[in-house]
Amino acid sequence: MTEPATIANDLRVVLGQLVRRLRAQRRQELSLSQAAVLGWIDREGAASITALAQRERVRPQSMAATVAALEEAGLVGRRPDPDDGRRTLVEVTPAGQEAIAVDRRDRESWLAAAVAELDEGERRVLVEATALLARIADR
Structure with a gap:
């Protein structure tokens, strides 16, 4: 009952079910990857396409398409990187912040x-249990 492998399997299954139930509550027309990127930018701040691609473990070209869709929907915008004029940063717009809040x-x-x-x-x-899960997540 308290074997780490058994607990890990049960935890993985239950957390997966909970994540699916939470996703089912979404009313938006965003894909899961678009929602993930929008949420990450909102939490962590403006980021480059390259940084977002690394975060989501996708190719920069794929991330550029995801960001383009968010930009077309008015949920994100781009601005020059103040530290590197060759790069642009993607940031959440007020409409994007409202969509995230909803x-x-x-x-x-x-x-x-x-x-x-x-x-x-x-x-x-x-x-x-939430405190324990937070400790596990921080590992």
């Missing part, structure tokens, strides 16, 4: 409703 509210609302169905003891366990 998406996060939708998912958090679903998750909060699910957590509300737990009793107080289960919620305490979930708080403790």
Whole structure:
């Protein structure tokens, strides 16, 4: 029951299910890669196409297409890199920030409703488990 490999497998399966349920709450017309890039830029700040491609483990050409779609939708814009005039940085626009906020509210609302169905003891366990998951994620 407490074998690391067994726990790891169960955790992988359950986290996968949770991620799929959270994704299902999305109302936007963005692809998963577009949503991931938009969210990453929002959290980490403006970035070059190359940096975004490395982050998502795709070719720069593929990332350029993803960014172009986001730009066409008005969710990101480009500006010169102040440290290197040859590069441009991709940043989230106000419309992109609003889209992110709506998406996060939708998912958090679903998750909060699910957590509300737990009793107080289960919620305490979930708080403790969340701290452990954060430690694992930071490794």
